[in-house]
Amino acid sequence: HEKERQFEFVNTHTISSSVGEVVCLLLLEDDNIVTSASNETSVKVWTVKGSSNNLIATLSRHSKPVRAMCNLQDGKFITGSSDLSIVIWHKSNQETYEALQVIQNNEKPITYLLGLKFQRFAAALDYGTVMIFGKPGIDFTKEEDEVSSLKSNYEKGQKLEAYIPD
Numbered sequence: 001h002e003k004e005r006q007f008e009f010v011n012t013h014t015i016s017s018s019v020g021e022v023v024c025l026l027l028l029e030d031d032n033i034v035t036s037a038s039n040e041t042s043v044k045v046w047t048v049k050g051s052s053n054n055l056i057a058t059l060s061r062h063s064k065p066v067r068a069m070c071n072l073q074d075g076k077f078i079t080g081s082s083d084l085s086i087v088i089w090h091k092s093n094q095e096t097y098e099a100l101q102v103i104q105n106n107e108k109p110i111t112y113l114l115g116l117k118f119q120r121f122a123a124a125l126d127y128g129t130v131m132i133f134g135k136p137g138i139d140f141t142k143e144e145d146e147v148s149s150l151k152s153n154y155e156k157g158q159k160l161e162a163y164i165p166d
Helices: 144-151
Strands: 022-027 033-038 042-049 052-060 066-071 077-081 085-093 096-104 110-116 120-125 129-133 161-163
Touching: 022 066, 033 066, 042 066, 052 096, 066 120, 077 110, 085 110
Parallel strands: 066 110, 129 161
Antiparallel strands: 022 033, 033 042, 042 052, 066 077, 077 085, 085 096, 110 120, 120 129
C-alpha cells in the first residue's frame, strides 16, 4: 500500500477563466507556463507559481476555435484550429509570444498535433488525414513509428493518409 501512495496525485493549482469549456491544455517546456484553449479563437498563457496563477498573454491568430496544441523544440509551440490553420509560436521575451509562421492547409480542420524529433510535427485533420511538416531537406522516410503513434489516436477502421505538404 505504501508503494501505491507514491503515485497518488492531488490538485495543486486551479486556473479559473470565464471563457467557457476548455478543449485543450499544454504545459510548455518551462514548467511554470500553461496554455489553454476554449471554444474561442484565442489561446490563453498562464504562469503557475506557488499558489498563484496569472494570465500573462492572450494569443490571437486564429479565426475559429483552437482544437489542438503541442510543444515543438527550442521553446516553440504549435496551435491548430477549425479555421484550417496551424500557427507556430515563439516566446520573444519574458511574457510575450509571437507567431513565427502561419500555415494554411486549405483542406480540413486541425484535430490533433504531435511534436516529432528534429523540428518536425504531425497534424491530424478531420476525416483521417495526417500531414507531416518539417524543414526542407529532412528525410521523412523515418517517420513510421511516430506517425503510427498518431494513427493510434483514431478509431479502428478510419482511413488515414500520411503525406508531405507542398
